[in-house]
Amino acid sequence: MHSWTQRLLAAATTAVVLLAAVCAAASALDAFHVPAVQAQAHVTKINRFHKQINGNNKVTLTFNLSANLESVFTWNTKQVFVFLTAEYENAKNSLNQISLWDYIIPDKEHANLQVVAKSKYPLIDQGSSLRGKKVQFVLHWYVMPNAGAMIQDRMALSEFKLPDAYTS
Amino acid sequence: MDWQGQKRAEMLMQVLLVAAAVAAFLVGYLRGDFQLMLLVYAGGVVLTALVTVPNWPFFNRNPLKWLDADEAERHPRPQVTAAGAAAGGKKKSGKNK
Numbered sequence: 061m062h063s064w065t066q067r068l069l070a071a072a073t074t075a076v077v078l079l080a081a082v083c084a085a086a087s088a089l090d091a092f093h094v095p096a097v098q099a100q101a102h103v104t105k106i107n108r109f110h111k112q113i114n115g116n117n118k119v120t121l122t123f124n125l126s127a128n129l130e131s132v133f134t135w136n137t138k139q140v141f142v143f144l145t146a147e148y149e150n151a152k153n154s155l156n157q158i159s160l161w162d163y164i165i166p167d168k169e170h171a172n173l174q175v176v177a178k179s180k181y182p183l184i185d186q187g188s189s190l191r192g193k194k195v196q197f198v199l200h201w202y203v204m205p206n207a208g209a210m211i212q213d214r215m216a217l218s219e220f221k222l223p224d225a226y227t228s
Numbered sequence: 229m230d231w232q233g234q235k236r237a238e239m240l241m242q243v244l245l246v247a248a249a250v251a252a253f254l255v256g257y258l259r260g261d262f263q264l265m266l267l268v269y270a271g272g273v274v275l276t277a278l279v280t281v282p283n284w285p286f287f288n289r290n291p292l293k294w295l296d297a298d299e300a301e302r303h304p305r306p307q308v309t310a311a312g313a314a315a316g317g318k319k320k321s322g323k324n325k
Contacts, residue, residue, distance in 0.1 A: 062234065067281045071241050075273045082269065085253060086262065141300040176288040206262045 061205065087135045087208030092177055093134050099127035101144060101197040101217045107178065109190070109227045117190040119222065121181040123197075124158070133168040140165040141202040142173070150189035157198075158183050192224040207217045233287030241280040287323020 107120040125144060132140055141163035150156060160179040165171050183190075197217040204210050229237065248269055256265020 062229075064281050064283060067237060067241070068277065070238070071245070071273075071277055071280060074242060074245050075276070078245055079269065082253050082265070086256070086265070089257070133256065142280055153275050 061154060063221070075191040080082055081104070083207035084203050087205060090134055090136055090205065090208060093182060095129075095131040095213075097127065097132060097199075097201075097213075097215060098205060099125070099130055099215055099217060101127075101199065103220045104176070104181060106227060108224060109223055111188050112184075112191055113159060114143050115188060117185040117188045119190060121183070122176070122178045123158075125161075125173060125220040126174045126175070126200075128171070129173065129201060130168050132201065133171060133206075136205045138204045138206050139167075141204065145198050145200060146183050146195045147198050148190075150185070150187070150193070151220050156185070190222050191226070193222045195222060229283055230290045230292055232290040241276055244276040245273065246248055248276065264278045273286045283284065 069181050075146075103123050105122040109117070109124060112118050123137050123144075126136045127142070129140055129142060141162065141164055145154055145157050145159050147157050148154060159181055160183060161177060162180065163173070163175075165173075183195075196219045198214055199217055200212070202210055202212050202216045247310060249272070252265045252269035252272060255268050
């Protein structure tokens with residue numbers, strides 16, 4: 061290569077291609093990683109259960125959640141987005157899925173969650189089918205790697221039954 | 229740089245970059261630190277650039293023997309004859325004289 065600019069360009073191009081190869085290798089190794097998540101969630105209190113003016117049911121509740129997501133992290137993990145949903149069935153939809161709470165786990169040290177919280181987002185139904193309804197807690201997590209595709213996974217947790225009558 | 233030097237520079241560039249990539253991956257994997265891998269690799273890239281890009285003397289060990297000015301004057305460029313210029317004049321115009 062005749063001039064220093066040509067050599068610099070060749071080196072830069074090769075460096076970028078090898079960087080892509082290294083990141084691909086890091087991502088490929090993740091395929092061999094098998095996480096083992098333990099989690100539990102329970103409702104401690106139904107704060108408010110009423111029918112809104114527009115006819116929709118609204119529930120705010122307090123729950124405790126313990127979830128250990130440490131095994132989900134690899135050296136290639138940037139962060140894990142975890143959220144808790146309430147899932148139930150009604151006459152209108154075979155699956156209703158409402159997110160009650162979410163959290164971004166930045167690293168392994170923060171991955172052992174012990175949370176007692178009021179629902180961040182209320183449980184609002186499309187209609188008023190929630191009286192006496194059996195609802196299941198499901199924990200979802202999205203693993204965002206430094207290099208590679210995002211992985212989604214979920215785990216069904218305990219069920220609970222909403223009161224038969226509105227509380228307020 | 230001479231021709232041999234250019235060949236050496238290119239070979240060194242490829243070898244050093246691959247070595248930097250492999251070393252960076254191993255260090256990052258064994259320490260479980262993605263950012264460390266990137267830092268080691270960046271260091272390797274800078275090192276490679278410092279070794280292969282500038283015109284170091286050790287790349288010029290087989291220097292080319294250029295003709296010096298006096299010798300060049302004794303062998304002037306062939307001149308085109310008048311008849312030839314008329315016939316091929318259209319083609320030649322626009323090129324360097």
